[in-house]
Amino acid sequence: MNQITVPIKIGKILAMIILLIILIGMSIILGYTDTSIKLAYEAFTMFDGSNEHLIVQTVRLPRALIAASVGASLAIAGVYMQTLTKNPLASPGILGINAGASFAVVFVLTFFQVSSLDIFTWVSFLGAAVAALTVYFIGNVGRQGLTPMKLTLAGAALTALFSSFTQGILVTNEAALDEVLFWLSGSVQGRKLEILTSVFPYLAIGWVIALIFTPIMNVLAMGDDVARGLGLKVGLVKITVGILVILLAGGSVAIAGPIGFIGIVIPHIARKLIGTDHRWLVPFAGLLGGVLLLAADIGARYIVMPQEVPVGVMTAFIGTPYFIYLARKGINKG
Structure with a gap:
């Protein structure tokens, strides 16, 4: 692989930051209701209570910020899972975390009619944690270990087990089906800013840990034996990374539902x-994840306008061809 110099890396990260800002602006402006850059600016500087200003402030802005946050979180979680497990197929979706x-969210919504955002968030985190721990335990069974x-x-x-449980609950409860079907497809549409603010502290903690642990992950990527030889406490690192993934993946599902392929x-x-x-890699992947999810969400508004396609469908449409390309090429060589 060709070495990429530091100035080029800095340039790429700056370019990705600029692209992310541009797409956030486009997400605020573009949609079924006609708006413009001037109108969007006035919605924040000279708010008059008009329908257009309300849409910009209460619909478009939260949607843009949620898409950027969720995309970044899922991408970073994917990087850490792939490095931790030495598995290029690892992601929150593939390993059952989503x-x-x-399942945890649908179960609580169906049987307890929970509407509190805080409970909703913790239930999602709990489901993600149980799935992660169960997969790790099952993967460790046997002589060869993980x-x-x-x-x-x-x-x-x-994933098949939890999906079957989820579908079984929804089949027996039409009210729950109507309430969560769009959410289960993965969507940032109609999400309020309060949902993001209730979860954001956990995402932010995950981002900070991810950035702090980047040098440690470089060592861990060399292999567990080498990492131990260099004095790294591998067990503690893996536990911390597991918590990081649960924070990022669980928080993302709590906000937007299970969005695949980003991770x-x-x-x-x-x-x-x-x-x-x-x-x-970690900051660049986070920025790229936000960019992709914003672009997918913008595209989802126009395919069947005035209706909208869930952004989870769009990411699958974008990600599936690349996933097939990786598989055909030989993902371990990528």
């Missing part, structure tokens, strides 16, 4: 563009 969080193949199979099995595709694209050094 399915576990989704291997990428066993981890992938355990994740696939748990598995973005890390591979980011490695090709900026290299494997986690000090650069």
Whole structure:
């Protein structure tokens, strides 16, 4: 792999920051209701209570910020999961974390009619944590211990199990089906800013830990034996990374539902563009994840206008061809 110099890496990160800001602006302006840059600016500087100003402030801005935050969180979680497990297929979706969080939310919504955002968030985190711990435990069973193949199979099995439970609950409860069907597809539409603010502290903690741990992940990527030889407490690092993934993935599902492919595709694209050094890879992947989810959400508004396609469908539409490309090329060589 060609070495990428530091000035080029800095330039790429700055370019990604600029692109993220541009897409946030486009997300605020574009949609079914006609708006303009001037109108959006006036909505924040000279708010008059008009329908257009209300849409900009209460619908478009929260939607843009949520898409950027969720995209970044899922991408960073994917980077850390792939490094931790030495499995290029690892992601919150593949390893059952999204399915576990989704099942927990649907279960509580159906049987307890919970509407509190705080409870909703913690339930999602709990589901993600149970799924992650279960996959890790199953993957460790056997003589060889934890291997990428066993981890992938355990994740696939748990995803199928939780998905079956979720579908079983929804089949027997039409009211719950109507309430969560759009959410289960993965969407940032109609989400209020309060949802993001209730979860944001947990996402922010995950981002900070992710940035602090980038040098440690470079060491861990060399292998557990090498990392131990260099004095790294591998067990403690893995526990911390597991908590990080639960914070980022569980928080993202609590906000927007299970959005797939961001966590598995973005890390591979980011490695090709900026290299494997986690000090650069993690922030770049986070920015790229936000960019992709914002772009997908903007596109979702126009495909069947005036209706909207859930952004989870758009990310699957974008991510599936690249995932197939990785599989055909030989993902371990990517």
